[in-house]
Amino acid sequence: MVNQLVVIGAGPAGIMASISAAQNGKKVLLIDRNKSIGQKLLLAGAGRCNLTNNIPIEEFFDKYHNGDFLRNAFSQFSNIDLMDFFESNGLKLEIERGNRVFPVTQSSQDIVVFLRQQLENHKVQLWFRNRVVGIEKQQDGIFKITTKKAEIFARSVILATGGKTYPETGSNGDGYKFTRLLGHTIVKPVPVLCGINLKETWIKQWQGISLKNIEVKTIAGGKIIGSEFGEAIFTHYGISGPAVLNLSRVIADIKNPSGIKISIDFKPAIDEKTLENRLINEFSKNSNKSLKNIMKNLLPENMIEEFLLMGTLSGSIKGNQITVEQRKILISLFKNFTLTFDSLRGFKEAIVTRGGVKLDQVNPKTMESKIVPGLFFAGEILDIDGKTGGFNLQAAFSTGFVAGKNA
Numbered sequence: 462m463v464n465q466l467v468v469i470g471a472g473p474a475g476i477m478a479s480i481s482a483a484q485n486g487k488k489v490l491l492i493d494r495n496k497s498i499g500q501k502l503l504l505a506g507a508g509r510c511n512l513t514n515n516i517p518i519e520e521f522f523d524k525y526h527n528g529d530f531l532r533n534a535f536s537q538f539s540n541i542d543l544m545d546f547f548e549s550n551g552l553k554l555e556i557e558r559g560n561r562v563f564p565v566t567q568s569s570q571d572i573v574v575f576l577r578q579q580l581e582n583h584k585v586q587l588w589f590r591n592r593v594v595g596i597e598k599q600q601d602g603i604f605k606i607t608t609k610k611a612e613i614f615a616r617s618v619i620l621a622t623g624g625k626t627y628p629e630t631g632s633n634g635d636g637y638k639f640t641r642l643l644g645h646t647i648v649k650p651v652p653v654l655c656g657i658n659l660k661e662t663w664i665k666q667w668q669g670i671s672l673k674n675i676e677v678k679t680i681a682g683g684k685i686i687g688s689e690f691g692e693a694i695f696t697h698y699g700i701s702g703p704a705v706l707n708l709s710r711v712i713a714d715i716k717n718p719s720g721i722k723i724s725i726d727f728k729p730a731i732d733e734k735t736l737e738n739r740l741i742n743e744f745s746k747n748s749n750k751s752l753k754n755i756m757k758n759l760l761p762e763n764m765i766e767e768f769l770l771m772g773t774l775s776g777s778i779k780g781n782q783i784t785v786e787q788r789k790i791l792i793s794l795f796k797n798f799t800l801t802f803d804s805l806r807g808f809k810e811a812i813v814t815r816g817g818v819k820l821d822q823v824n825p826k827t828m829e830s831k832i833v834p835g836l837f838f839a840g841e842i843l844d845i846d847g848k849t850g851g852f853n854l855q856a857a858f859s860t861g862f863v864a865g866k867n868a
């Protein structure tokens with residue numbers, strides 16, 4: 462038996478591709494190696510699922526690596542279309558800080574249950590626990606898909622096997638192998654949206670400290686190449702948190718990242734002069750207290766020892782003994798606390814993969830391969846990745862919709 466369309470991978474891209482193809486009258490078989498759909502989706506947004514972003518669609522493109530490729534797909538299925546898909550079918554959404562869109566129930570599980578219901582409504586046939594190990598196009602133009610359990614035949618195939626981060630969710634890079642064997646180029650996959658290993662081993666003393674409203678900058682060759690405001694978290698290996706995740710995307714672009722510095726501004730809301738006045742005020746109010754104690758008004762207590770050590774300042778000097786020179790050192794520590802980049806965390810912990818199917822081999826209007834007619838791509842398997850804020854799921858849903866419509 463030859464299936465009309467086989468979709469491989471039941472993540473958001475494959476699910477939306479299946480629904481969209483079924484809406485266009487196709488009989489669809491959706492295969493996944495897992496025991497149910499959307500394993501990575503369940504983890505999205507720390508279990509709350511940041512589905513998309515409510516900024517105007519024109520502002521989306523520069524949030525991505527290779528964002529221009531998405532223009533046509535987003536004109537066919539935008540963030541508004543995605544929100545409408547959920548809301549008009551009864552799943553309420555809400556918009557939070559940064560225009561991020563979440564289900565009102567704050568539960569990824571509800572999104573997965575909803576999508577499963579949609580697949581059933583559209584009579585998409587599901588086959589789980591079925592790992593694809595090979596795809597070939599036969600002489601007669603029919604695809605032969607070999608799985609661990611069977612050989613399946615199809616007129617068209619949509620490959621939506623994701624990237625290779627969080628491999629325990631099922632996306633371990635299998636799709637790259639099939640794509641390469643079918644004659645495509647795979648741009649080298651690298652982990653992005655991940656934490657940063659730092660060279661300073663003492664950083665583990667700050668493990669667990671989370672700071673909101675700071676600025677983190679990446680400096681290469683003396684130039685600022687990336688800067689993010691927001692929250693950062695110190696870890697046993699270095700630094701992570703939302704502001705740092707986005708910076709990891711900038712670092713991934715650098716061919717030789719050794720020598721990169723990470724600079725933190727702990728007080729980005731005030732300039733150096735205002736900070737100096739604040740320090741002068743603190744030192745005169747607390748003239749008989751030690752610097753170590755005065756610092757408690759300015760930083761979390763468990764950071765103070767290492768912070769002062771970085772400036773070779775003694776915590777025991779009194780407020781009225783602090784010299785102009787020492788005050789300048791403190792200002793520099795607050796505004797430009799410099800740490801040394803070692804490496805990015807790996808695929809096990811990264812949120813998305815940069816790299817994947819080379820985009821000039823894919824038609825952006827249909828998601829069809831330019832090399833193998835009848836083969837389509839959707840989602841993270843493509844060489845596209847976005848910032849945090851719902852951009853990656855939107856890309857998966859939009860490219861899935863377009864692939865399904867055209868397959």
Ligand SMILES: Cc1cc2nc3c(=O)[nH]c(=O)nc-3n(C[C@H](O)[C@H](O)[C@H](O)COP(=O)(O)OP(=O)(O)OC[C@H]3O[C@@H](n4cnc5c(N)ncnc54)[C@H](O)[C@@H]3O)c2cc1C
Nearest residue numbers: 470472473474494505506511593623631840841851853854
């Ligand atoms: C912890 C975490 C949190 C995230 N939070 C967000 C967020 O809040 N917002 C956001 O926009 N993005 C988020 N992302 C990113 C987003 O989840 C992914 O970009 C998105 O899931 C990609 O969708 P996809 O369908 O292309 O691939 P995936 O979701 O990875 O799905 C691929 C599917 O293919 C299947 N598969 C792979 N190989 C085979 C094979 N050989 N045979 C059969 N099946 C196979 C896998 O089992 C999997 O089910 C998060 C990612 C992580 C890891």
